[in-house]
Amino acid sequence: xxxxxxxxxxxxxxxxxxxxxxxxxxxxxxxxxxxxxxxxxxxxxxxxxxxxxxxxxxxxxxxxxxxxxxxxxxxxxxxxxxxxxxxxxxxxxxxxxxxxxxxxxxxxxxxxxxxxxxxxxxxxxxxxxxxxxxxxxxxxxxxxxxxxxxxxxxxxxxxxxxxxxxxxxxxxxxxxxxxxxxxxxxxxxxxxxxxxxxxxxxxxxxxxxxxxxxxxxxxxxxxxxxxxxxxxxxxxxxxxxxxxxxxxxxxxxx
Amino acid sequence: xxxxxxxxxxxxxxxxxxxxxxxxxxxxxxxxxxxxxxxxxxxxxxxxxxxxxxxxxxxxxxxxxxxxxxxxxxxxxxxxxxxxxxxxxxxxxxxxxxxxxxxxxxxxxxxxxxxxxxxxxxxxxxxxxxxxxxxxxxxxxxxxxxxxxxxxxxxxxxxxxxxxxxxxxxxxxxxxxxxxxxxxxxxxxxxxxxxxxxxxxxxxxxxxxxxxxxxxxxxxxxxxxxxxxxxxxxxxxxxxxxxxxxxxxxxxxxxxxxxxxxxxxxxxxxxxxxxxxxxxxxxxxxxxxxxxxxxxxxxxxxxxxxxxxxxxxxxxxxxxxxxxxxxxxxxxxxxxxxxxxxxxxxxxxxxxxxxxxxxxxxxxxxxxxxxxxxxxxxxxxxxxxxxxxxxxxxxxxxxxxxxxxxxxxxxxxxxxxxxxxxxxxxxxxxxxxxxxxxxxxxxxxxxxxxxxxxxxxxxxxxxxxxxxxxxxxxxxxxxxxxxxxxxxxxxxxxxxxxxxxxxxxxxxxxxxxxxxxxxxxxxxxxxxxxxxxxxxxxxxxxxxx
Ligand code: HEM
Ligand code: SF4
Ligand code: SF4
Numbered sequence: 001x002x003x004x005x006x007x008x009x010x011x012x013x014x015x016x017x018x019x020x021x022x023x024x025x026x027x028x029x030x031x032x033x034x035x036x037x038x039x040x041x042x043x044x045x046x047x048x049x050x051x052x053x054x055x056x057x058x059x060x061x062x063x064x065x066x067x068x069x070x071x072x073x074x075x076x077x078x079x080x081x082x083x084x085x086x087x088x089x090x091x092x093x094x095x096x097x098x099x100x101x102x103x104x105x106x107x108x109x110x111x112x113x114x115x116x117x118x119x120x121x122x123x124x125x126x127x128x129x130x131x132x133x134x135x136x137x138x139x140x141x142x143x144x145x146x147x148x149x150x151x152x153x154x155x156x157x158x159x160x161x162x163x164x165x166x167x168x169x170x171x172x173x174x175x176x177x178x179x180x181x182x183x184x185x186x187x188x189x190x191x192x193x194x195x196x197x198x199x200x201x202x203x204x205x206x207x208x209x210x211x212x213x214x215x216x217x218x219x220x221x222x223x224x225x226x227x228x229x230x231x232x233x234x235x236x237x238x239x240x241x242x243x244x245x246x247x248x249x250x251x252x253x254x
Numbered sequence: 255x256x257x258x259x260x261x262x263x264x265x266x267x268x269x270x271x272x273x274x275x276x277x278x279x280x281x282x283x284x285x286x287x288x289x290x291x292x293x294x295x296x297x298x299x300x301x302x303x304x305x306x307x308x309x310x311x312x313x314x315x316x317x318x319x320x321x322x323x324x325x326x327x328x329x330x331x332x333x334x335x336x337x338x339x340x341x342x343x344x345x346x347x348x349x350x351x352x353x354x355x356x357x358x359x360x361x362x363x364x365x366x367x368x369x370x371x372x373x374x375x376x377x378x379x380x381x382x383x384x385x386x387x388x389x390x391x392x393x394x395x396x397x398x399x400x401x402x403x404x405x406x407x408x409x410x411x412x413x414x415x416x417x418x419x420x421x422x423x424x425x426x427x428x429x430x431x432x433x434x435x436x437x438x439x440x441x442x443x444x445x446x447x448x449x450x451x452x453x454x455x456x457x458x459x460x461x462x463x464x465x466x467x468x469x470x471x472x473x474x475x476x477x478x479x480x481x482x483x484x485x486x487x488x489x490x491x492x493x494x495x496x497x498x499x500x501x502x503x504x505x506x507x508x509x510x511x512x513x514x515x516x517x518x519x520x521x522x523x524x525x526x527x528x529x530x531x532x533x534x535x536x537x538x539x540x541x542x543x544x545x546x547x548x549x550x551x552x553x554x555x556x557x558x559x560x561x562x563x564x565x566x567x568x569x570x571x572x573x574x575x576x577x578x579x580x581x582x583x584x585x586x587x588x589x590x591x592x593x594x595x596x597x598x599x600x601x602x603x604x605x606x607x608x609x610x611x612x613x614x615x616x617x618x619x620x621x622x623x624x625x626x627x628x629x630x631x632x633x634x635x636x637x638x639x640x641x642x643x644x645x646x647x648x649x650x651x652x653x654x655x656x657x658x659x660x661x662x663x664x665x666x667x668x669x670x671x672x673x674x675x676x677x678x679x680x681x682x683x684x685x686x687x688x689x690x691x692x693x694x695x696x697x698x699x700x701x702x703x704x705x706x707x708x709x710x711x712x713x714x715x716x717x718x719x720x721x722x723x724x725x726x727x728x729x730x731x732x733x734x735x736x737x738x739x740x741x742x743x744x745x746x747x748x749x750x751x752x753x754x755x756x757x758x759x760x761x762x763x764x765x766x767x768x769x770x771x772x773x774x775x776x777x778x779x780x781x782x783x784x785x786x787x788x789x790x791x792x793x794x795x796x797x798x799x
Contacts, residue, residue, distance in 0.1 A: 038471035040491030043344060044351045045383065054343040119384035120351075124488065211470045213342075213449030217335050221446035225454040225465075227504075227716065 010192065011177035015170055018199035025202025026210065039208040045120040049110055057107025063100035064143075067093065072167045076160045089160075094151045101144050108140060132204040135197040142193055146186035157184060163191065256529040257553060257564040259573055260440065260460035261503060261522065261713075262582045262604040264592045265433055266702055268612050268664070269517035272399065272431035274298050276511035276520075280435075283510045284497070289489025291357035291382050294394050295496035296511045298433045302410045302644060303397040305432075307353040310482040311411040311596065317347040318480030319443050319599030320536065328537050328600065330443055330478060338449060338474055347477035351488065355393045357382040400429055412647040416640075428613030428641050432648070435511060436483040436496035437595065437603030438462050440527065440551070441536045444495070447478025453493070458716065459524075460604065461498045469493050480599040504716035518705050523580030523712040524573065525604070526553040526564060536600045542653035544597040551602070552587060555580070576714035581701060582606070589690075589698045591660045593649035608702070609645045609657055611664040614638055628669035628684045635661050663688045667702070670695045 029037065043050050070079075071093060079089060112133060115121055150157040166179035180188065201207070280296040299305045313319060317332030330338075332347045351357075360377035368375035381388040397403045407413065438455075442462050445453040452468035453475055455461070464475070464484070471491040475484040484495045499509035503522075507513065512520035528551055535547035553560040555577035564574050577583065585592040585608065592606035611631075618634045619625035635642065635658050642654050642661075650656040666688040673680050674696075685692045701709055777791045 034467035035490070035492075037467075038469065038491040041471050041473050041486070042488070043348050043473060044486050044488055047344070047348070047350055051344045051346075058343040119386065120488075123384065208470060211450065213339065213451075213470070213472060215451060216339065216449040219451055222442065223445055223448075223451050223454040224457050226457045227459075 007177045007181055010188075011166065011180040012170075012175045014192070015195050018195045019170075021199040022201055025199075026207065029202045029207060037207050037211065038205070040124070040205050042121045042124055045124070046114060046118045049114040049118070053107050053110030053114060055107070056103050057111055060100050060102070060104030060107055063096070064104055067097055067100060071160060072164050075164070075168070086158075090151070090156060094147065097147060098152065101140075101147065104140060105144065108137065112137070128200075128204045132197075132200060132206060135193055135200055136206075138193040139190060139197050142186055142190035146184065146190050149186055150184060157187065159183070159187060163187060255553075255560075255563050257526055257560065257567040257569060258460065258529045259458065259564075259569055259577065260438070260525045260527055260604055261498060262438070262460075262525050262606070263435070263498075263509075263512070264521040264582050264585045264606045264608065266517075266519040266521075266608040267430055267432065267610040268608065269519035270298070270431040270433060270610075271517055272298055272300065273516050274395070275514050275516050276433055277394075279510050279514040280496075283499070285494075287489075288382070289487040290485060290494060292351055292354045292394075293485040293487075293494065295483070295485075296433060296435045297394050298431050299395065300398050300400055300403075301430055301432050301648070302407055302413055303400070303403060304406050304409045304411075305434075306355075306394045307349050307482050308392070309409050309411055310349075311480075312414075313480055313599070316349065316477065316480070316482070318478060318482065319601055320441070320446075322537055322539060322600070326537060326539070328441075328533065330446055331480075332447075332477055338447065342449065342472055342474070345473055345477055348473055348486075349476070349482065351383065352392075354485075355396075356388060358388055358390060412644055415647055415652075416643050428616070430610040430613060432595075432607075433511070434481065434483070434595070435605060436462065436479075436498070437481055437601065437605045438496075438498055439604060440529075440532050440548075440602035441600065442479075443599070443601050444475040444479040444484050447474040448472070448493075449474055453484075456500075459500075459503065461500050461503075462495070463497060463500070464493045464495055466490075466492055466494075480596065480601060481603070503713055506713050506715040508711040508713060512711065518710065521581040521585065521701075521710050523582040524577040524714070525580060525582050525586070526555050526560060526569075526574075526577050527551045528553055532602060536602055541598040541651035542656070544600065545594065545650055545653070545656060548594060548597060548602050549587065552583070554587070555583065570714075570717055573714045576712050579712045581709060581712060584698075584701060589663065589694070591663050591698070591702075593657065593660055595648060596651070597649075598651035607649060608664070609649055609660055611661050611668070613641050614661065614665070615668075626668055626672040628666055628681075628687070631665035631669065632662055632687070635665065659688075663690065663698075666690070667695050667699055671699050671703075 043054075076086070076089070080086075084092075115125055115129070115133070146157075162179045162183050166176055169176040169179070180191070183191075277294050277296045277298055281294060284295055285291075285293045294306065297306045305311065310316060310318075313331060319331050320328045321331045323329050332338075333341070358379045358381050361380050362377050364375045365377050378387055379390050380386065397406055400407075438461055440460070442453075442455060445455060445462060448469075449472045450468055450470045452465045452470070454463060454465065456463065469492040471486075471493075473486050473493065475493050475495075476482075476486050478484075484493050486492075487494050499507075499511075502509060502513075508520075508522050512522055531551050535551045536544070538544055538547045553564075555561065555564075555574060561574055564577075565571075582592075586606055591608050593609060594603045594606050596603065614631060614634050615625045617638060618630055623630050625631070642657055643652075645657045645661075646652050646654045666684050670680070670684050670692065672678075673684075680692060682692060685695050690698075700706075777794070778789050
């Protein structure tokens with residue numbers, strides 16, 4: 001296989017395949033496994049570590065996600081336009097990013113330590129949990145390593161000139177894989193593990209992210225429902241449809 | 255006026271013998287699965303005592319229910335919507351499993367497979383959370399019959415509110431049993447706490463349920479309920495709670511706990527209420543007025559205007575009729591002997607209790623006086639400060655006269671009926687002293703003491719215009735071997751497609767019968783066998799040769 005094929009495979013085919021898996025996977029999971037769609041909280045087993053680990057990790061990762069949104073989706077020219085220069089962005093991204101990374105990593109470390117050492121929590125850990133943690137951990141580790149190597153101690157790598165446009169080129173269906181070829185290895189690995197994590201996402205407990213209960217802020221406190229709503233939403237098989245009023249027109253046709 | 259119907263329960267505590275039959279049958283029916291080993295939708299507590307989970311009535315600690323703000327609005331005690339979302343990553347008020355108890359089983363296999371030796375083999379307790387050996391040191395009714403209560407009784411939240419000297423002398427004074435299920439509140443704080451909106455109150459009969467497909471495991475309902483009657487299934491990661499046995503009620507059968515109650519002390523029936531007035535009633539400032547406020551929300555099913563409004567609200571004729579014959583309505587409103595549990599939580603609970611007179615009778619009888627004489631009993635009710643205050647702490651937010659009023663009626667009934675049974679001259683002043691007539695007292699006696707099955711349970715069947723049973727059948731056909739069958743799916747326990755109840759039960763049963771690593775692999779564990787049929791492995795394999 002030549003270099004071009006690998007480039008296309010890694011930076012075009014793989015991301016699209018992962019994205020397709022992500023979308024179709026979620027739809028499939030939602031349709032067929034609503035019952036498995038949960039955080040599977042382990043707080044009733046153990047609270048001392050979780051009380052610190054979970055909020056730290058979650059606050060951190062939510063900041064990280066917000067940061068990625070600004071860094072990848074928003075073109076730098078837009079930021080220049082509102083007065084955020086390269087300099088300011090770099091300092092801001094590095095300082096805030098590192099703060100978020102420290103929170104995330106410390107939180108994740110506590111959570112993983114807890115998963116492994118607290119008996120009941122370990123026993124309640126599924127294979128998918130472990131796989132998810134490997135890819136989540138790897139993504140976060142490579143991302144941090146890249147930032148530390150290039151942004152903090154290194155010369156600084158302008159990913160908004162390469163990775164950002166590459167990402168947007170995928171969204172725009174005009175993929176430009178060549179943009180990724182010269183990115184430093186740490187960044188490449190970060191992107192690859194993240195891509196795989198997204199492909200795994202719908203099959204792990206991470207689905208809980210998509211049911212973040214924002215609606216809670218807007219609904220009335222007490223929910224009423226009729227028992228008729230409780231009927232199965234599966235379509236009955238032919239011949240087993242529920243009994244309904246007969247259609248009088250059919251009678252006359254007999 | 256918005257008329258709604260509520261299926262409710264009353265328990266007559268005088269008749270509870272604390273046998274736990276209700277708890278056991280409920281467990282067999284609903285929580286005999288892994289993940290809910292520690293869960294008792296119905297539990298029976300010895301009071302005074304700390305209850306289950308330990309000290310659950312201490313809302314300073316657990317933050318359940320509602321509070322009234324200075325501005326006269328209702329607020330969830332553990333914080334409103336924003337606070338809930340801000341603390342969603344780790345719920346600060348969530349009880350740990352150890353506040354209930356660590357579930358365990360025994361290493362029964364040892365009894366069968368231990369090598370011959372000097373000592374009798376013992377079955378060691380094994381934790382169901384870790385699988386390790388454990389020392390059993392707490393359970394759902396560890397202080398049953400006040401056993402070991404000297405160590406824990408001071409933690410009873412009700413006693414803590416009473417004066418300190420009380421606790422010490424309490425043990426000699428009195429004891430009774432308090433069976434508890436979900437209250438199916440009119441203003442349920444569990445529903446209000448659920449971020450996903452997965453919990454709901456059924457429009458038709460007011461039963462509060464968790465939609466298992468919509469629950470996302472945010473576990474806010476567990477802390478939101480002041481009665482601690484929503485539980486977290488630690489295997490499926492979803493909340494579960496008492497369902498008031500709705501599949502039984504829908505076909506006119508009483509709940510399992512009621513049906514099997516040895517004391518025949520549970521009553522089931524409808525109450526009509528005005529949903530528009532619930533919030534205002536729950537917001538009354540003076541806690542001791544909450545009892546009357548809640549009573550005022552109920553609507554008289556004999557009032558033509560109410561019946562008219564009920565019809566307009568789409569309540570069926572047989573339901574209105576059932577509301578008229580409802581034992582609950584009689585006990586709460588006509589005789590006014592039933593009281594709600596902890597009205598001060600402001601959730602408007604709908605399982606009410608007739609407080610126990612027997613502690614009073616016991617004291618009177620022990621002192622050699624006549625335990626069936628109305629005046630002696632009335633005097634004792636006024637004199638026995640400690641039990642009265644305790645009962646008031648449970649049922650009337652501390653209002654002693656309200657509890658005393660209820661007990662005086664029971665005392666009057668006792669005395670009135672004694673005269674009748676002994677053929678003595680009747681004393682109309684007894685009934686009059688509790689503002690009842692002799693006939694009313696005799697009717698109440700019939701309901702409370704004779705307690706005929708048809709009078710205890712007045713349950714109108716649900717209106718199923720469509721054939722539900724058939725639907726279920728249809729599903730089970732194409733389910734055989736489908737996803738989610740038996741045990742863990744790919745994403746943790748019980749993931750997979752929704753399974754019709756009947757199929758789920760079948761597989762649960764099969765799993766249970768063959769679970770727990772029997773002494774010989776492939777053999778049925780007789781301790782889990784339900785006695786039905788002869789599953790594979792019930793008998794040892796035939797020896798050939
Ligand atoms: C958007 C809002 C989010 C909410 C409301 C949320 C909420 C929760 C909750 C309630 C738990 C259960 C904690 C417990 O009691 O055991 C949890 C666990 C978890 N969440 Fe989130 N989450 C969110 C976003 C995320 C994101 C973006 C990620 C990662 C990409 C994530 C990764 C995890 C992981 C890995 C766990 C398991 C922790 C453990 O080891 O127990 N969450 N989340
Ligand atoms: S008692 Fe039942 S209905 Fe009331 S708040 Fe608790 S769980 Fe909800
Ligand atoms: S079955 Fe009846 S008598 Fe026995 S504990 Fe339960 S409520 Fe009390």
